Amino acid sequence: MRQKNIKKTLELENRRLNASVSKKFSGDNLETATFSRRFPAVLIVICLVIVSWSLGFVSEVNAAALDPMKIGIGARTLAMGRTAVADAGDIDALFVNPANGAYLKQYGLTSMYTNLSEDMNYIFLGGANKFDFGTLGLAYLGSGASGFQGTTIESGRVVPTGSAFGYTSSVIALTYGKEFWKGLALGGSFKLFNKGFGVTNGSGSGYDVDLGLLWQPMDNLTIGAVQQNALPQSMAAIRWATNTAEDIPSATKLGVNYNPQKDLLLAGDLDLTSGQPMTLHGGVEWMAMENLALRGGLDQLATSSNSAAINYSFGVGLLYAGVSFDYAYYYDTTLASVNSAHYFSLSFVPLPPAPKSVEKPVPPQKPKPAPVATSKAVEPPKSVLALKTFSDVPNSYWAYKPIGTLGTLGILGGYPDGTFRPDDLVNRGQMAAILVRAKGETLEKVTAPVFSDVPLSSWTSPYIKKAVEMGWVKGYAGNKFEPENGISRAEAVMLLTRFDGMALKDGVSPFADITSKHWAAPAIAAAKDAGILDYLAGKKFEPNKLVTRAEISEMLSKTNYVKTLLPK
């Protein structure tokens, strides 16, 4: 049962991490968010707003063309009041604010369908992939309607001619997002528009760009800004075969996402569009169950140059194995019986773990012979320790030192591209490998599977076998180990206490959310006393939170064993 819970938790965590800033909530040190780190981002936000407004005023508002992507992308964001500006890593939101794509974990596919008032059909298809140079996304939004009746005048009356025509529209968007500084990502989208009626000279096409940024001043707070259709009419417009050109009005959107607790997301967007009143959007997402998200939102929609309607939205999300089905019901208060609409999305964002190469640090540093104190330990450096650095772990990062320490010791290395990816989750198989490597244990060839779900061909098989022999890890019922499942904070602490040979402490409630009756309370209390959990001082323990590579580095570096490896 517990095993199942962990698996579900991993799925939820993955979705949540991709969809919000909660990935940072697990253990980052808030104190590292200094004013100096925030100041440049504040300036950029202010500049973006100023520039966007100036562009907006320049834009020709007469006969403005409509950007169909204003409908909103993804049933999840629509259920949350069309909030998507600061939804870091969400596969849908990156097509609203391209900077969101910087925090996509690996790749994702998404889709959406709706039919507005039985007249307009919309279909959206999108995908994005994270590369070393940033995240690229490609999307298509198609829409259409039929039954536009041709008319004439007979006997002073408007009468149909009997002929009808249709309308089609498409938007192709190419997006790019990258975290250029820690906590600050920038992004851009290029959008190609095609529209047309089924009549002579009835088609038009054009392009425009979106510019966005995303800033994470705190672990559970994300602020975003996007300038949609930023180019003025002189540079970009929809040009029709009738020789008219229409500007696509600029829109500035600011958004905030906040996680007051790990299963709750609050989101708010502000929309500034030329010629329209400022509108607000708000949404909430609550993980009611491990595979079920409940959402609600308020969405203001301008109805004239000086008024706006408040519409309601709500929806659900069902998550399983990286696949999520999202539904949103949008209640239009202007004309509820006609304009209220249903939105459906199906998306896929793969679960961790990271590729197997995660445990193959570069350059490979094989464990050294054991020091004097223990015959199996890694040999400590003889000279002053020069920490190994990684391109994505700046010295301001909260776990910079422990990551560098373990990297230097060859216990937990990085990727071939020089990154450490500190926010990536660690699964059970990887955890076993980390511990075995830390101790420099000699691996033996595995001739028979130790667990039924750990095949001989798995690279983690010898590590798991060794970790079992050492008494650090145990399997689940049914001779299962579930090596691909993420490891929770409570499990990790339990393993580390065994790894470090700590004496458990019974009858203690070490954290506000860990009573003495919790199954891992003795281990957690022992680890806390040993200083392994200092980074959680003043916080809740959150035993089911999945641990990241940074967090493992922090905890492992505080074990007595690793301390013995460090120079005096």
Next chain:
Amino acid sequence: MNKRIILTFIVLLCLTAVVFAGQSSNFTSSPEATSSGGGNASSSNFSSNTSVGSVSGGNLVSASFSALSGFLSMLVGADITAPTITTVKIDSQTVVNNDYVKKDGTLTAVVQDGTGVSIESSAMIIDSSTTYFKNLTSPSTYDASTGNLTYVLNLSTGTHTIVISAVDYNNNTSTYTRTVRVDTGDPAAAMAYIYPNPFNPLNGPAKIAYQLNRDSDVTLYMFNEINQLVWKRVYLSGVNGGKSGYNEISWDGNTDFGDLAGNGPYFLRIVSGGKMIGKIKIAVLK
């Protein structure tokens, strides 16, 4: 020789009659009514009142016969001109067949004749019920001096045929016929269109037209392709936009955002009592 002269005279007489036929139809017929020749010299009404809402004319044979008859009547000083029935309206609205009207709507028309309209023979015929002008009671009236006819309808729900039969003292007859509908049920709109479609606001305003089955408070909502309201107008029951029958609204292409509607689809919702009773798909293309 005499026979030749007589024969030639007859031929010329016939040709002259044909020429007169065209002129006669021009000045004796109302554009809304069907007229038939009569006069003392010819007591028979050969033109039946079966053409619904049609303009008078007839075929060449009947026209020629009519003209010949009229010519002969002229020779003897007879009246061959049928009464005119003009400006027929119900509740101030010109009516075409299958229009919705109010069950107690007021029909007005001008029925005139040079020699006088016979109030004994002229009548309002609603379905199979005939009311001669002389029997009209207030508020239904016919003023012979001005030709103004006022008739208050009393129709039940359903389809009805309204006929104005105007007869002068020389038994020349004109008729006006319309089929109308009465619906007292829930508000409904039909025949909802916009002209032109596609609509280019730079070329002038468009006409938004629709039929209402009854007087109703009506709100027109216009949404763009993402269901954003861009234009809204409210019309009270009984006035243009909210009256039974044909309604026609002008739209200049400007939205409530103060700018010209961009090229694209727009969806007009005709709403009454919170329910959509009709819709029009509008293509704006400049």
